[in-house]
Amino acid sequence: MGPITARSPLQFRDRLPEAADVVVIGGGVAGVATAWHLARQGVRVVLCEKGRIAGEQSSRNWGWVRRLGRDPAEMPLMMEANRIWQGLAEATGEDLGFRAEGVVYLHETEAEEAAHQSVVDTAREHQLEIRLLGPREIDSLIDGRPGRWRSAIHCPGDGRAEPWQAVPALARAAQREGAAIAEDCAVRALDLAAGRVAGVVTERGRIRAERVLLAGGAWSSLFLRNHDLSLPQLAMRATVARTAPGPAVFGGGAVDGRLAFRRRLDGGYSLALGDRHDHFIGPDSFRFLRPFRQTIRESWRETRLRPAAPRGYPDAWGTPRRWQPDEASPFERMRVLDPLPSPGAADLMRRRLAERLPALAGLALTDVWAGMIDTLPDVVPVLDSLADLPGLHVATGFSGHGFGIGPAAGRVMADLLQGRPAGHDLSRFRFARFSDGTPIRPGPAL
Template identity: 55%
Template sequence: MILSDQSPVTHSEPLPPATDVVVIGGGVIGACTAWYLAGAGLRVLLCDKGRIAGEQSSRNWGWVRQQGRDPAELPIMMESNRIWQGLAADIGEDVGFRQHGVLYIAESREDSERHEAWVRLATEHGLESILLTPDEIRSRLPGLQGNWLGGVITPSDGRAEPFEAVPAIARACAGRGVVIRENCAVRGLETGGGRVSGVITEDGAVACDSVVLAGGAWSSMFLGSLGIRFPQLTVKSTVARTAPVADFYPGNAACANLAFRRREDGGYTIAPGDIHEHSLSCDSLRYAVPFIQVLKQSWHETRLRMDGGSPGGHCYTRRWPLDGESPFERQRVLNPRPDPAVMERLNRSLAQRLPALAGTTLVESWAGMIDTTPDVVPVIDRVGAIPGLVLGSGFSGHGFGIGPAAGRILADLVQGNAPGHDLGRFRFGRFSDGSPIEPGPAL
C-alpha cells in the first residue's frame, strides 16, 4: 500500500511557461501548501521528481498526533487536527481520518514523569489528555501483555490512511487548478533582481515569483546546490501491516518496543518504534556537530550502516549542470528495503506483547527514509538569502499529522500574511546564528 516508482503516473499536465508559485515536492507538505495557495487564487505548479506521496508521505504510520508534541508545535498541531476533522468535506474524498485517540504506555518512572509533564502542557493549551492507571489500560487494551506503571491518552488524536490521504489532497489541488507534474525534478532556481524568478525543471524552465521547497529528505541537497547549508540527515524506519483481524483497539498505541494503529482495511500498521537505521554519508560528517546532542539521546535506538542508503548515496555532488541530469532524476523515489532483523524483532514483540496478533500474517512490509533536523522540529520559514524562497522541511518523523496546518502556514508565508502562530522555534536561521540546539520530543 505504499507508493513508489512502480506506481502509475497519475499527474502529467504540460508545464506552463509561467506561474505564480512553484511547489517542489508532492508529499503531504507540498500538497497541502498547494491546496491553500490555490484556494487563495494563486496559480500553482506542483512538481515531484517521482510520485505524489512516493516517499515519506505514503509510508508513515498514519498517526495524527497532538500528544507528546514539542510545546511550539502543539498549537499548530491543534490547528491541524481541526483541519483533519473537516478535510474529507473540504476536498470531497474520504482520507480515513478517525478520532480514537493516541495512547502511550508508561513502562518506567521516566515515561510516567514525561506523561505527567505532557498533561500539564496539554491542559495549559486547553487540550484534553488523560493519565491512565494500569487497570484502565488493561480495560482499554485487554490483549496487551507487560508490566506497566500507567499511561496517557489524548482522545481527540486520530489516524488517517497516508497512501490515500495525500493523493486525495493532490487530486483536490488539481480540481482547484493546480498544475501537477510527476516524474519532474526541479534541478535548480533562477534569480533576477535579487529574488526568485523561476525554476529549471528536467522538462524546461518555468518563470515564477515564489518557490516553496517541500523536498523532504532532499531539501538539504537542493539548498546545498544554491550554497545554502541546511543540516538535515535521514534515518530509515521499517513498518509492516497485518491482514484484517478482529478489532481489539480502534486507535493508535505505543509501548516500549511496539507501536500499532488500526487501519481502515481492518488490519493494523505495526512498527518497532524504538529502532532506526542511519546510513553513513558525507552529510553524517558535514552535520556531525549540530547532530551530536540528538545522536547522544537516541544512541541506543540508532543502528549505523555503510550501505549508501542516504539520498544521493554515500557522497553526492552539490553541483550539477541545470541542462543535464540531476541527482533527483537518478533516484526518482527513495524506496529503501525493510530491514529483516527489524522484522524478526517485530514478530517477537508481537508474540510477547500482543499474542492475539502473533499468528496473523504480515501481508506487507516497507521502509521509509525519515528526514530530521538537529532539534527534531521542522523549518517553516522564508530563506533570507534568496527572497521568494520558502522552506517547509525537516518534519523529523511527525510531519504527516501536522501537514495540513504547516501547508496553510507556508501558503501564508508566500503571500506575506501573518502566519497565525509563533514560528520562532522553526526559524531557518537557528542553525547558523549560534542559537543553542534544543531537541524536542521524538515520539
C-alpha cells in the same frame, strides 16, 4: 494498500505552464497541502514532484494524526491541523481515511512515566483533553496482555489516517481547485535573477515564478547546497509493516517505546518498532556532526549506524553535490527513495506483537517496507521565508512528525508565500537558527 513506489502508476500528468504565481517543489504532505490551500485562494500554483505524489515518507509513515507528544512550539500548529483534518473529507469531497479513535502512550516502567511527564505538562498547558490511565483502565481500553503496562497517557481526540490514501486525495482536490501537478518532473535548480528567485528549471523546461516553496523532504539539504545554502539535515531509516485483518483490539494508535500499532481501515494493523532506526553514514554525517552532537547523545542511543548509504541516496558518497541546471540532477536518477526494510525488523515485530497483544498472535504480516525520515538537529521543521534568497520558502525537516501536522503546515506556508501573517509564532522554525548562534535544543523524541 501500502506505500506508493516508483512502480505505482502515474496519476498526475498536468502540462507545465510557462509562468505561475508559486511553484512547489515536492509532492509530500506539506507540499501538497500548501498547493491545496493556495489553489483554493485562487493562486496560480504548480507542484512538481520528481517521482510520485507521496512516494516517499508521506506514504510510509505510521499514519498517526496526534497532538499528544508534540514539541511545545509545534502544539498550536498541531491543534490547527487536527481541526483541519476533522473537516478535510467534506472540504475535499474525498475519504482520506481519517478517524478520531485516539492515541495512547503506554508505560512499562517508572522511568518511561518520568520521561513522558513533559508530554503531560505540554498537553495541560494547551488544554488538550487527556486521560491518565492505570492498569485496569488500560485493560478496558486495549485488549492486550493483562497487566502488561503500568500506566498510560490517552488523548481520545487524536486520530489516524491512511497516508497512501490521504495525500493523493488531497492532491486531486488541489487539481480540482486549479493547481497543476506533474509527477516524474524533477526541479533541477532555482532560476535566479538579480539575487532573487525568478522561477525554477525543471527537467521539462523553465517555469517563471517569483515565489518558490521547497518541500523536498530528505532531498531538501542537497537541493539547497547546490545554491550555497546550508541546512543540517540527516536521514533515518524507519521500518513499518502491515498485518492481515484481525480482531479489533483498539481502534486508534498506541506505542510503548518498543512497538507501535494502529488500526487500519482494512481491519489490519500498521506496526513499527519504536526503538530501531538506521542511519546510513555519508559525507553529511561528518559535515553536520557539530549541530547534531546533542541530538545524537540524547536521542540516538538505539540508532544503528550503517557503513554507507546505497547508491543514489541523498547522502550517498557518490551522489553529486553540484550540478548545472542543464544537466540531469540526482533527483532524476532516484525518482522514489524506496529503502529495504531493516534486517530482522519483521521477526522482531511479530514477537513483540504476540507479547503485547495475544489476540493478534500469529497474524500474518502481509507487507513490510521502509522510509527515510528527514530530521533536523532540534527535531522540529523549518517553516520559513529565506531572507538570504528572496522568493524562496522552505518547509522541511518534519523529523517523522509531518503527516499529522501537514495540513496546518500547508496553510501556514500558503500565507507566508502570499506575504500574510502565519497566525502562529514560527520563531522556533526559522531557517537561520542553525547559523545565527541560537542554541539548538532537541525536542521530545517521540
